[in-house]
Amino acid sequence: MTSLSSNTLSRWSTDELLCWVLRGTAAIAGTIVLLIVAFLIVEALPVLHHIGLLRFFTDPSWHPVEGLYNLTPMLWGTLFAMTGSVLIATPLGILSAVFCHYYAPPALARPYRRLIELLAGIPSVVYGFWGLVVLVPLIAEIQPPGPSLLAGILILTIMILPTITLMADASLANVPQQYVRGAAALGLPRWATIRGVVFPAAKSGLFTGVILETGRAIGETMAILMVCGNVVQIPTSIFDPIRTLTANIALEMAYALGDHRAALFVSGLVLMAMIVALALAAEWISRGRVYG
Amino acid sequence: MAKTLSRLQNPREWLALVFVWGAAALVTATFCWLLGDIIRHGLSHISWTFLTAPPENAGRRGGIGPILVSTSLILGVCLAVSLPIGIGTAVLLAEFTSDQSLFGWMTRRSLDILAGVPSIVFGLFGNAFFCKTLGLGFSILSGGLTLACMVLPILIRSTEEGFRAVPASYRLSAAALGLSRTTTLVHLLLPAAVPGLLVGLVLGVGRAIAETAALIFTSGYVDRMPESLLDSGRALSIHIFDLSMNVSGGDANAYASALVLVIMLLAINGTASWLATYGLHRKVVTV
Numbered sequence: 156m157t158s159l160s161s162n163t164l165s166r167w168s169t170d171e172l173l174c175w176v177l178r179g180t181a182a183i184a185g186t187i188v189l190l191i192v193a194f195l196i197v198e199a200l201p202v203l204h205h206i207g208l209l210r211f212f213t214d215p216s217w218h219p220v221e222g223l224y225n226l227t228p229m230l231w232g233t234l235f236a237m238t239g240s241v242l243i244a245t246p247l248g249i250l251s252a253v254f255c256h257y258y259a260p261p262a263l264a265r266p267y268r269r270l271i272e273l274l275a276g277i278p279s280v281v282y283g284f285w286g287l288v289v290l291v292p293l294i295a296e297i298q299p300p301g302p303s304l305l306a307g308i309l310i311l312t313i314m315i316l317p318t319i320t321l322m323a324d325a326s327l328a329n330v331p332q333q334y335v336r337g338a339a340a341l342g343l344p345r346w347a348t349i350r351g352v353v354f355p356a357a358k359s360g361l362f363t364g365v366i367l368e369t370g371r372a373i374g375e376t377m378a379i380l381m382v383c384g385n386v387v388q389i390p391t392s393i394f395d396p397i398r399t400l401t402a403n404i405a406l407e408m409a410y411a412l413g414d415h416r417a418a419l420f421v422s423g424l425v426l427m428a429m430i431v432a433l434a435l436a437a438e439w440i441s442r443g444r445v446y447g
Numbered sequence: 448m449a450k451t452l453s454r455l456q457n458p459r460e461w462l463a464l465v466f467v468w469g470a471a472a473l474v475t476a477t478f479c480w481l482l483g484d485i486i487r488h489g490l491s492h493i494s495w496t497f498l499t500a501p502p503e504n505a506g507r508r509g510g511i512g513p514i515l516v517s518t519s520l521i522l523g524v525c526l527a528v529s530l531p532i533g534i535g536t537a538v539l540l541a542e543f544t545s546d547q548s549l550f551g552w553m554t555r556r557s558l559d560i561l562a563g564v565p566s567i568v569f570g571l572f573g574n575a576f577f578c579k580t581l582g583l584g585f586s587i588l589s590g591g592l593t594l595a596c597m598v599l600p601i602l603i604r605s606t607e608e609g610f611r612a613v614p615a616s617y618r619l620s621a622a623a624l625g626l627s628r629t630t631t632l633v634h635l636l637l638p639a640a641v642p643g644l645l646v647g648l649v650l651g652v653g654r655a656i657a658e659t660a661a662l663i664f665t666s667g668y669v670d671r672m673p674e675s676l677l678d679s680g681r682a683l684s685i686h687i688f689d690l691s692m693n694v695s696g697g698d699a700n701a702y703a704s705a706l707v708l709v710i711m712l713l714a715i716n717g718t719a720s721w722l723a724t725y726g727l728h729r730k731v732v733t734v
Contacts, residue, residue, distance in 0.1 A: 169629045174543055178550075180535025184603065185554040187596050188561045191572045198575050250470035258467045267471060269720070274478055276716040278657030280684045281705045284691045285481050288698060313477060346463035367563075374565025376660035377688060401567045401660070408574070408664050423571045430563045438559075 195424045202417035211421060217387045219407070219415035226422060231389045232397035235304055236379060237372040239393075240311035245365055247312070248319030253349055256327045268324065275317035283381030286310040291382055298394040302384030305393045310378045315368040322367060326360020327353060359440055366437045373429050376401040400426055482709070489706030492699055498707070502670050505694050506686065511704055513672040517587060517680025518656065520673060521666055524591025525655050526648075529598050533651075534644065536599075537606035538632065542618075562600035566660040569597050573665040585679040590666025597661060598651035605650060609643015610636060642722055649719040653712055659684040683708050 206224065214225035251271065255264045286306055295301030330353050338348040354361070384396025385406060398406075400422045411419055500510030536554065544551035573593030583589045613636055621631040659682070667679030668689065681689070687704045690697035 170627050173629045173632070174539075177535050177539035177543055180532045181539045181550070181554050183532050184536040184599055185557045187599065188557045188564070190576065191561075191564065191568065191596075194572050194575045194580075195568070198571075247470050247474065250467050251474055254467045254471040258464070259471070267475070270475060270478055272716060272720060273713060274474075276653055276657070276712045277481075278659070278684055278708060278712060280657075280659045280687050281485070281709055282481075284687055284701055284705055285484060287691055289480075289484060313481075316474065344457070344460045346460045349463075370563045374563070374567070376565065376567040377684075381688070381692060401565060404567050404571065405660055405663060408571070420571060420575070423568050426565050426568055430565065431560060434560050434563055438556075 192427060195420050195427060199417050199420040199424055202414045202421060205414060211418075217403075219411070219418055222414070224414075224418045224421075226400070226425070228387050228389050229398055229400045229403050229422065230425070232304075232383070233373060233399040233401070235390060235397065236307045236311055236383070236399055237369060239304070239308035240315055240372050241365065241369055243308065243312045244316045244319055244368060248316050248364070248368070249323045249361060251316070251320045252323035252327050253353075255324055257345060257349060257353075271317050271320045271324075274313070275321065279314060279375060279378045280381075282310055282314050283378035286378060286382040294394070300384065300394075300396065302382055302396050303394045304383065304390050304397045306382040307379050307397065307399075308393075310382050311372050311375060314375060314378060315371045318368040318371055319364045322364030323357070323361055326357040326364070329360065330356045362440045363437050366433050366440070370430055370433045373426065373433075374401065376405050380405050485702060485706050485709060488699070488702040489704075492703035493706060497703060501672065502686075502700075505697070506670065506690050506700055507694060507697050508700070511683065511686060511700075511707065513670060514681050514683055514686045514704075517666070517673050518683045520587045520676065520680060521591045521594065521662070521682055522652065522655055524588055524676065525594040525598060526652070528592060529595035529602055529651065530648070532595075533599055533602035533647070534606055537603045537610060537647075538636075540603070541607045541610035542628075542632065542636065558600045558603060561596070562604075564597075566597065566658055569593055569661040570664045572596070573661060578665060583677065585665065585667035585669075586677045587666055587673055587680045588676045590662045590680070590682070591676075593661050593665045594655045594658060597658065598655050601654060602647040602651045605647030606640065606644045609640035609646070612643060613639040646719050646722050649715055649722065653715040653719065656708070656711060656715070657684060658682075659688055663688075 202224070206222075211224050211226045214223045216223050217225050217228065251267075255268055259267060286309070290306050290309060291301040291303075294303055294306050334352050334356055335348060338352045343351065379399050380402040383398065383402060385398045385402055386396040387398050387403075388395065390397050404419050404422055407415070408419055497510040498515065499512040501513050502511060503509035536558075540551055540554065546552075570593065573589055573596075577583050577589035577592050578585060583592075617635050617639065618631060621635055626635075662682050662685055666682060666685075668681055668685065669679040670681045670686070671678075673680040683704060687701050687708065690701035690704065
């Protein structure tokens with residue numbers, strides 16, 4: 156529909172009023188992001204002023220009470236957990252979507268899709284709780300202490316799997332039927348069709364799915380807080396406990412004061428920057444730059 | 448697809464078949480393991496008393512009565528704020544702005560980013576803005592408002608889709624009859640867009656109930672029965688978190704609370720997908 160202002164035929168003052176009310180609500184909805192960024196910056200400014208950004212990466216350790224603010228172990232924790240889970244969840248999720256579309260008999264495809272939707276609906280705290288009481292003891296039997304990077308990766312994988320599966324499912328559904336029929340007419344077997352015809356055609360949707368799941372993996376807090384052990388260190392093995400940026404905020408916010416509190420807002424800003432970068436990447440992909 | 452031809456031709460096809468079925472089986476098995484575990488351990492503890500009694504001994508014994516009340520109050524605040532803003536924005540985006548306009552484009556982009564903001568960042572923001580700057584403290588009100596910011600993108604997206612699913616002929620006929628756009632909106636478009644709105648509502652409620660990280664520093668931990676919206680109240684998800692992390696021996700009640708939460712969410716998601724399947728395609732409206 157056209158905007159109201161260009162509609163010269165409209166004679167009603169209620170329309171004018173309504174349009175301004177709607178613009179007001181949209182302005183509120185649109186400014187929330189700006190408000191979030193503004194508050195993060197305002198709350199983070201004192202510590203950025205005192206010690207500068209550089210010391211968040213060069214300080215010897217994270218001991219905020221003594222004025223040492225090294226965020227690198229947490230950054231590595233977030234990166235490792237994210238990379239691990241994305242690496243496992245992406246193939247599993249894409250194969251799940253392929254299963255729904257090209258392998259499963261129709262009687263199985265529908266319930267399977269429903270199951271993935273249910274997985275998407277289960278709250279992170281339930282995943283975390285299950286990981287804590289089931290997965291962590293299992294990992295402890297293999298290699299103590301149990302709460303570890305591995306537990307975090309596994310739980311994150313289960314959590315982000317529905318995101319990539321549902322996105323991949325939607326983009327496979329958008330592949331034109333005649334591509335597949337053409338491949339069948341050429342005598343291509345099933346997997347060759349999927350790999351050579353379907354995947355290239357669905358590439359942009361698959362990439363968007365990967366970006367969305369990466370965003371979820373970075374932002375996840377509760378589940379990872381419950382299973383990762385939360386020791387501030389750069390892990391040397393997959394069985395070492397780690398602490399992520401998000402878990403760090405959740406753990407210390409309760410008692411943080413002054414510069415310590417501001418330092419937590421700095422980590423919030425770092426998270427926000429990662430998410431904005433991912434959103435830009437998704438925008439770039441959706442404009443079709445990946446094709447080629 | 449040419450099933451009979453493809454099966455035996457080369458090992459790569461076989462391998463793909465095994466991997467695809469294997470992936471599906473693995474996901475299904477994990478899901479059944481998780482859900483089965485929670486049902487098995489949780490079901491025996493759920494009773495009417497569990498749902499209504501206050502928690503005792505830091506939640507080790509007793510029920511979740513006040514926690515359910517706090518959860519629904521937080522949800523109520525969240526919806527009371529997010530519904531008008533969400534519907535207004537969706538109407539503006541779907542009906543009153545062209546896709547090229549700068550205002551519409553900016554609102555859309557900012558909502559896209561909002562949808563991806565991690566929940567803990569919402570928690571930081573809520574703590575700084577609602578609790579400190581607006582002086583609401585740790586309260587149900589702060590928690591509900593924080594959640595309202597969080598569910599807005601979901602709410603707006605599905606409501607907008609609901610409006611876009613209304614056929615253009617409705618608007619043209621209304622315009623031809625000389626109806627004002629307000630009348631058209633209230634009497635024609637809104638009733639026709641209700642299914643989309645409901646899907647958004649249900650998905651938003653689902654996201655709000657599942658949320659933990661955004662609530663820890665906004666609505667707080669207090670597990671007493673809340674007396675007003677300015678009291679701190681503990682949401683169900685925070686109760687599960689607290690029982691499993693901070694209270695030793697709280698596992699049994701944590702299982703039961705988790706089962707309550709999962710049942711609520713499954714019911715909500717079931718409603719959403721039912722509405723999306725059967726509601727959105729219902730084109731005929733009686734005015």
